[in-house]
Amino acid sequence: MEEKDSFNHLPHKTIARLSQYRRALLLCLSRGKSHIFSHEIATIQHITPVQVRRDLMLIGYSGTLRKGYNIRELIDLIGNIIDSDEGIKVAIVGMGNLGRALINYFSGKRHKLEIVAGFDTNPDKIGNTMNGVPCYPAERMKEIIEREKIEIGIITVPAQNASQTANELVAAGIKGLLNYTPKPIDVPDYVYLEEYDMITTLEKVAFYVKMRQSEEESNKK
């Protein structure tokens, strides 16, 4: 208990990187590697070796000098930190292209984190199964989330339905939400919320592309 508490002040960015380190490490392990240096991890992730070492320091893992980190041990440790012992169930609301894309990404990958239900209002989709994930009618959201003890919801409905969907998920007792619509949603404090807006991301890329071009032009002069 006390140990686990020590991880709740890890920087958000470190949590994200740990997840990425683990995937890279699993790949290395499958290729027969047993140890890895911080600069190797850094190269794979396109970050600096210092940042890798600092992250590992924060989770209290020590490598061996001149031999690097034990890949198997590190994978296990990261799992202890970021995975839930019992596993966490996830539901996707909105089985359009984005919802299905997410299911494909996840299918059979992470066993501690499983997408167990999809919801939609389209009668053509209801009753079908996508990559092993059954699609239920939106009206049954509360019932199924409670029955299956689903704790995380991913919102991939059209933007205009985002906030209503969020409310329904919260009412159903969801603990964490991931909102992929461009419409910001409002949830109670006890629900962890992460939002990602694809339109904004693309506009940002466009801005920096433009910015660099105009910098180049003014340098030429």
Add this chain to the structure above:
Amino acid sequence: MEEKDSFNHLPHKTIARLSQYRRALLLCLSRGKSHIFSHEIATIQHITPVQVRRDLMLIGYSGTLRKGYNIRELIDLIGNIIDSDEGIKVAIVGMGNLGRALINYFSGKRHKLEIVAGFDTNPDKIGNTMNGVPCYPAERMKEIIEREKIEIGIITVPAQNASQTANELVAAGIKGLLNYTPKPIDVPDYVYLEEYDMITTLEKVAFYVKMRQSEEESNKK
């Protein structure tokens, strides 16, 4: 020229928020509103009024005291900053579920930023049109990107093809890349790169959900 340069030190987060403010403002405008207060924008975006005012200060926009900001003017100013005068063309590589989801999100929305081509290797998809976006064979990437003067590429191929796709896009002269595969890619300095990893995001949500639960438990004791 000199004015534009003044925007190249805007914080990245501010750029992202400007894009979001604009969308919110367009919605308000369409409802007949002409002015808006910082705290109204803040409520819509679930941030603080101070942050809104600070962002607007950075772009040099002044509202009128006790009347707020002129929505029309502000929309135009944000456009001047983040849009490219001539517009920027975008290509999507990988017309799977995620690629199609992005096309749906964008279709007909932002006229300064247009998805004009999709690429895939699947013969069933090649030659089709999705929401007005034609799907070309991957081999024609360079040819079409050069011909259409496409500057931004979005990578939505399977992870194992990510880096090869990135190389092809860079070779074709792309200026900005948005990588949605969980595999980090490597691009030259002159290419602006943004990466987003859905698996990591979901693992992060799961971590914080778990963390809060174990905090609650230890509080009960």
Add this chain to the structure above:
DNA sequence: TTTGCCTTGTTATTTAATTAACAAATAAAA
């Protein structure tokens, strides 16, 4: 054995972003 080279682990510094604090302006109310 000794020297030099890597590599880790940690602290210090710098940079980025958010939040707090508050002066100034002005419309509305007293």
Add this chain to the structure above:
DNA sequence: TTTTATTTGTTAATTAAATAACAAGGCAAA
């Protein structure tokens, strides 16, 4: 007319994150 409430704009302080700096350990080669 004077006071009060509200809202903007800006500087200062705080927090979060990344980067730099460097001591210490230990293998390999001389």
